[in-house]
Amino acid sequence: MALLSIENLTVEFNTPFGAVYAIRGIDFTLRKGEILGLVGETGCGKSVTGRSIIGLLDDNARITAGRILFEDVDLLRLSDAAMHEVRGNRIAMIFQDPATALNPLFTIGAQIMDVLRAHRPAKRGDLKTDAMSLFADVGLPDPAQMMHVYPHQLSGGQQQRAMIALSLAAEPDVIIADEPTTALDVTIQAQILDLLRVLQRERSISVILITHDLGIVAETCQQVVVLYAGRVAEKGAVEAIFAAPQHPYTRGLLAALPRPGSRGSDLQVIAGAVPSGLERIAGCAFAPRCEYVMEICRGQQPAFSDIKQAHQSACHLHETFADA
Amino acid sequence: AQDRNIFVYAHPVAFPNLDPSAGNSNENVVMGNVYETLTFYNAPGSAEILSPKLAVSWEASDDSMTWTFNLREGVTFHDGAEFNAAAVKTALDRTIEMGEGSSWIFGMIDSIEVVDDLVVQFNLLYPAPLDLVLSAGYAAWIMSPNAAAQNSAWFNDGNAAGTGPYTIASNEPGQRMILEANPDYWGGWEEGQFDTIVFEISEDSTVLEQMIRSGDADFTYSLPFDNYAPLAQAEGVVVDVTPSFQNLLILLNNVKEPSNDPLVRQALSYAFPYDDVVASLYAGMGTQSRGAIPANMWGHGEDLYQYSQDLDKARELLAEAGYADGGLNVVYTHVASDLDEQQVGELWRASLAEVGVDLEIRGLAWEAQWDLAINDPATAQDAFGFYWWPDYITPNSWLYGMFRSEEEPFFNLGYYANPDFDSLIDEAEVISGTDRAAAEAMFIQAQQMLLDDAAAIFVVDLPDIHVIRADVSGYVNNPAYPHVVFFHDLSR
């Protein structure tokens, strides 16, 4: 059942050098209770996608096309007030660096109570109990103590747990987690990812997990969307994609990873660089770097191939295969 | 309480030192109403020069070396102490002993003797007109013996004990002082006299002007000259213009190049725009000086030479002095905050430019200006804007004060040195008590020497300009007591 579906979302930014085409029309669907990984290299539009959903794009952004359907309501058409109701309540967000995502001047307790208060007026006593139970849920030690603790007094992992507690406060249906573990150590990362999985399982929350780490996607997600230059290159079930990546970009990415036992050998590289957001792209965005590039790739943007329902790739190669 | 009869004096500066022995500045406006002197200098034009105040009569020995004063009976100080010869001695001895302010005017006093309860005798070191000296607006005040035992700080905290018609009721430093009538004043009280006097202090002449215009104040002075004419048109306001004993000079440096050359000094004098200064800066209210001594003072010479602006003559003189092609630089200093002095310089500069002299105008604090002049004549300014007024009223004040040669000049800041001049004024001073006419002739002759030498530029005899509300009667300006209003004389 599609909880959230993005249709042809297109986002531009005004800058002194012209429009930055951050997202060039993407489609994907998040189902209830699943973790969807949004992967791609720097600048490919992961965060912009996340912020579009929750309606917190920078002031110079323009959504030029597309719909974001949440339970069949187009979030892009909601009034400010209505969108305000959605935020936190239905869709929540976690950020990359917990150290900067928590207000340094308020205790963790105060911050979570602000969120609770924003969503249902209640007596202070209730709020406090609720806050403490949330802290317990995310595995913070000594919840009562947490009420009086400031963010800087916590370790990075604890900060991220607090941030997750904050996002859970209003019992949202969807959590968008924008690189929630990039700032953390691997051992701590493992803890946080574990926590996300537990929450997803126990509360059947849907999660959009933004990351650039294919390993994390492989270990955590059910679905994956691979972005390249503001477009979806490939999407589908995690097992399917990792087992048999279809898009040359996805293949390149996987191949570029150093693996145990490959010591000293040259890694496979994807030649060239990601196109600038300032460029308009006529054909396939990956064409200039693609080893299988064909004539058609430069002129025409590939549509999704219907490899299987659960696995789609936007590449002419497959069309050729399909035609052939 | 609102039925009090209040007189408001909008005053341009705070009162620096309320100690009657030491203060010799603007606080005289308070002193003159709280304390009294033995004798009183009458406003010019009166039949007598002096009239009795705390002394009812006095006489000098023939050699003017011993003076005996008979004191007024039945006078008490504000603090209840009795006024008598002992009090006079205590008060004046205190002043002389402290040696501050204008106390030097008593330099001739050798000793003061209490002859009788109400008779006091002064023994002098050299002959002098002591009756005049004791009428001075500074240092000659008689305070109660109890007060005399106090130090300056006591007075400056707002305490006072004199014999005058008013007492200090409250003092808000820098802002306001309130005087109240002394009901036991020996001069008595009549209907319509003021029982409360308020000094409103504001350094800002704009404020003073607004106060007098709106009727918020009854009296003020020190407005810009240009503002009096429009003010005189205002309803309920009288602008009272009378000659003062104050004049403005420009002392020229008599020892330093180039102004050590009398020709140059004369040229500078001829280049000065007297008419413009008098007519424009002083709005026609002053008069061009004729010699050093102002017109309302004996010793003034109506026939003395008066420089007038003559640029050709100035050029000739400069050429004669060797400055035919100009190239002369002259530094003129003035008190930085004094716009009149500054503009005198600006006008003079424009004229000097025409005869090839470059005038540099420098505004300084008075202390700095004085310091510059006194340290070393060789580095001193060439021209020094300078106001003079007498401490007690004698023509010699100008001549001795500014032009008599001194070992270490103090106010002879043009370093004028002329032995003939010195001996002339010294002799005149000695005979002034006995032969006024001869002395006057000698003072006039001495001034002619100054003019011949162009020792200074005698710019303007300044007027006293006071603005007073029209409904106040009894006001007469007395330049001997600058800006002092004797409130006891007034009524509404």
Add this chain to the structure above:
Amino acid sequence: MKVEVGSTLWFLLRDRAAVISAAFLLAVALAAVFAPLLTPYAAQGMGDPDLGSKFTAPGIKHPFGTDGLGRDQVARLMFGARRSLSMGVLVVVAAMIIGTPLGLIAGYLGGWVDEALMRVTDVFLAFPPLLLAIAIAAALGASYVNAVAAIAVTWWPWYARLARAQTLSVRERAYIEAARGIGVRHRVIMRRHVLPNILTPIVVQGTLDVGTAILVAAGLSFIGLGTQAPYADWGVMISDGRLYFLSGRWWLSTFPGLAIFLTAMAFNFLGDGVRIAADPRLRRVL
């Protein structure tokens, strides 16, 4: 703060207030420089009296009226601009030249050098600035140059502080460590790597400060410690006119006051513009 000159300029040009301000300042500067050509009353601008037209109210002949010596106020303002503007700029430049190296050295070297320099700076900062300026101007004697020196003495500690704060943050940048790793000498690092990277905020601050410096200089002139007669700067003009202000000669103080006000505003708008344009985080304002 990484500055891209191109985009900074682009943003600056989009800031209408900054552009108008720059144009205004340029006009004032040109009027000051070419004053003798622009006014028929050049001599009056430099102090010559014309008693015949004393206290003329604004009119065709004298758009801003004349003063107590009959001098055309437009000419006075133009010549006064030379002093007022240059005083503001010189104060800031002098303060920068003194303060920046001290702050840089203190911040870069740290330790007791820092400690000593900063304590001295503290003393100067704790000193009431206007009072210090007045005292110094009084000590040196009233004049244009001395007023500049006096104000600069009170001003440099701000730049020392700013330069030090900036240096402290730049010092932590990896490229400083990288340069040290290469073996570059401290002197060279300070000059080549630190200085250029701390300069932007200092220059921005300088632009903002010129307006304030003009105000302070006007304050000194107002009490007679600045420009000396017969010349005038705007502060002197306000001061000279003040006595007549409420008695009907309103034009004397009003116009020089406006001149200072507008000029200081223009410097502030320009400085703000540069600050915003040079700092990507603040660009949202535009």
Add this chain to the structure above:
Amino acid sequence: MPEPLLRVDDLSMVYQRRAGLLGRRAQQIRALNGVSFSLGAGETLGIVGESGCGKSTLARCILRLLRPSGGRIRFDGDDLLALPDEGMRVMRQRMQMVLQNPFSSLNPRLSGFELVAEPLRTHTAMSRMEMADRVASLLAEVGLGVEFMSRHPHQLSGGQAQRTALARALALNPDFIILDEPTSALDVSVQAQIINLLLGLQRQRGLTYLFITHDLSVVQHISDRIAVMYLGKIVEETSSEAIFANPQHPYTQALLSSTPVPDPAADRQRTILPGAVPSAANPPSGCAFHTRCPQAMDICRAQYPAARFVARSHRVSCHLYDESA
């Protein structure tokens, strides 16, 4: 055995951090606590460890950008800590460093030419022409064209910036380069390019690398040997192969199991370590890892385990191996 190129003995470093507003009270941070290793010419040693374990401090101490509080560093026979400042400055020609974030390690005000020429300017008396030639060939060596001479850092992509930084490090023909997380800030595809470049350069020039990272998969790809650090100490050191095949220290094991593997089918039995890395300002007693160690014993709380060889060139500091030693 020949003298290794770099030999670090019992190196320790204590930062005195001034605490509080007045900074009167010093806080001691033991960033390095008795680190020893040696590195032969042409070899690559990888250092892995979590944030704050002292990796960068180690790098700075070796280059003497910091003065260690104890221990010895010998480089090609010279005692670096005994060199006078000027001698060390000259010595830096032979040892260079490339830092994590290419953008912040390049002065934004300088052009590519100025950046790469800076070491030449500092240590040689080359003319500008000579420098231009040299810079061009260096840029070519790292795969950049001459047009990059005039580019400023903000005009570069991450990979290009890191290449520029490499060219700069190579300018003086050093023997030894410390690479402090040179690829952490880069995308996978770019990371691969840089790793290939590093490998290529090493082959051509016979460079010796000290490669610092927190990413096990990267470090094993490039290193001959790997040292795992935890809180200022090397807890395990062995060959790149052995670390995956046969990790001995519980921390190494946990690290391995926490590292995500890009293979959903991989067999996953994670050891998730509880708690956070303790602060270096206030390290636990005994073995610093005991607070998180799944196999902690009483002795671990009391005593730091000495390093032992569990196999040839496989060094571990853990009480678990006390008997076996």
Add this chain to the structure above:
Amino acid sequence: MTALTFLLRRLGLSVFVFIGVLVLTFFVSRVIPGNPAALYAGARPRPEQVAAIKVKLGLDKPLPEQFLVYVRDLLDGDLGESYHSRRSINTDLSIFLPATLELVIAAVIIALILGIPVGVLAGAYPGSVFDYATRLAAVAGVSVPSFWLALIAQFVFFSTLGWLPLGGRVSRDISLFYPIAAQTGFYIIDAAISSNWRAFFDALHHLILPALVLSAYPLGITIRMTQASMLEVLSETYITSARAAGISQRVILFKLALKNAIMPALTVVGLSFAYSITGAFLVETIFSWPGVGKYVTEAVLNVDFPVIIAVTLVVTIVYILVNLFVDLLQALLDPRVRLG
């Protein structure tokens, strides 16, 4: 570390600054040309008098010795005597300092009460008409010459509208019939504690215009700093995360963001407060406000250096205290700042 030890340490550090200022002022004031002995002697003294006074005041002694004497008196709490007014400086300051503080505090309160909300809103809606209007107002505030503004204000509110008095602290009627019993020297407070309401409102009435004029600069600065740091704070991730959590704009602006944004504004206002104490003198002169600024300016122009030094020291102490207060406030607001 307790607040008390923090305070003590800070004060200890301040002593150095204080001594520096003392030394600097002492020597700077002595190089101002002029003759203090002559000043002491009065308007037109005789040379003998001046010489005697020089000895009496110890001005004939070498500078270091004069300095030691001064410090000794200072340690006794005696700031000396004004050469010009011959009053005890302690007494003078007890009158003039509260007058100035009353004015400056009023100005700062106006600036904060008005400036902070305006700055917050301007920072929250960049590019709006309100933002532009606010920027204009803020820049105008910091650019207007206070002495000129004072003249214009008098012209408008006194001469033209007649709403407010021209100057002074209280009306004559109050001095005559409802005198304020001086306790703190703050007329408003003194009048209030003695329930002298007529005097209270009169003092307030006199305070409005000079306080408004004086508040122009701190108001401009407050708006500007608040606006700028709001802008910065609002782009922080924690604000985005608060928005994402659905917290209302009002709470975000006036609670979450403001607490982060307010410190820079308070810091500069604190500084401008300390500086206004002497900087206010032009305004004080124009409004005939008997304050410290006017007092010390006169002292400088008269070379009355006991006053110059005393006022400098007092202002330095105020500066140090205000800084200390701002630091404490920061420590109070920001848990990351430890009072160590």
